Amino acid sequence: MAAHFSLILVLVTLATGLIWLLDVRVLKPKRMAKLEAAKAQGEVSEEAALKLTQEPSIVETSRSIFPVIAFVLVLRSFLWEPFQIPSGSMMPTLLVGDFILVEKFSYGVKDPVFRHKFIKTGEPERGDIAVFKYPVDTRIDYIKRIVGLPGDTIRYRNKQLWIKPACSDGENCPDFQLITRAEVNRDEFFQGPYPLTRYTEQLGDIEHDILVNTHRPDPVSMYYQVDGIPRGDFVVPQGYYFGIGDNRDNSTDSRFWGFISDDNLVGKAVAIWISFEFARDEQDWLPTWVPTGVRFERVGGLT
Structure with missing residues (x-):
């Protein structure tokens, strides 16, 4: 659309x-x-x-x-282009009902029809919240956090994120680095009957919160398979990026469908300009899409 x-x-x-x-x-x-x-x-x-x-x-x-x-x-x-958040895959950073502004020129200036990049202005950095065309169906816009850059090796196992940065020096290359995190709470968000554990994660210079369902095993058998390496490991090709949702156990992302092409990047999410709360059920006399309130405290920049 x-x-x-x-x-x-x-x-x-x-x-x-x-x-x-x-x-x-x-x-x-x-x-x-x-x-x-x-x-x-x-x-x-x-x-x-x-x-x-x-x-x-x-x-x-x-x-x-x-x-x-x-x-x-x-x-x-x-x-800039406005987008609405339709799902909870980026909770707690982004909630359903958030309306965000996406900076279109962050990753290059493209024509609006054929999306050919004619001016290079920058590239995604680790920790960016990026909007892109869903690789499986480019008619759909997706939003995820960029954790893997070209040449990186990403490992996601036992609810933990590991990154081995790209390196051209075969002798002094760093090994996998565990992305550190600290628990915040366990009773703020739920997935069905299960409480989600909220952590503050340090991804390079970016500090942000994530949600993990410790009661649900990782669906490793459904992960995108990269030839020659174990499931759960992902080597990011040149010209591609690896995106993952902050709501780690409720996000369909690069772990399942692969990598994000630079050609499919739309822009960087930079701010929430308004946030509506939707708490109606089907018995209400007003339609469920009519907001029940405005979350003014959520208006502002993103991390």
Whole structure:
């Protein structure tokens, strides 16, 4: 749907801009020439002059909406785009009902239709919260935390995340490093009847919270299989990244479907601009999609 909207936005911008340009360069001069010709033949009333110079309704509409549509196109395609969080895979960092701003130029400037990168502005860093096109179906936008960079080896076993950074020096390369974490609580979030353990995790310079279901075994048999290495280990290819949800046992991410191509990156999530709470059930007289409250305390930057 997002891709269709981008295409529609581009087409409407082009159409209204071309109509306005055609009027400025061709149609308006013709109307003014008719007015001058009428004046040469005699006095022309104000009403007749207005009728001769009046622009067609399609031109008037195009002239009115083109600047607005063009501004929205530039803002949404190259600067910032709003997204809604539809699931709990990034809890506790992002909750269902959060509306976030994604910085589109963080990982390069791309055209809004074919998504070809024509200006390089930066690359994902470890710990970034990135929005990208779901590799299995690029019509869908996904959001995960980047934990693996090109050349890294990622290991996820027994609810623990290990990272072996990319290294070109075969003799002095570091071994796997356990990502440290500290328990926060066990009774704030639940998955069914099971309480989720909340940890604060240190991922490079980024400190953030994650959720782990200690009652659920890791579904290792479902992990993405990389030839030649054990399940649960992932060697990130060049030009790709490894993303994982903060809600570790309720997230379909790179552990299951593989790596995120640089071509599929949309941008970096930088802020929550509004957050709605949805607590209605089907018996309420209002639809369930109508918010029950606003979580103003969640508005702000992301880590």
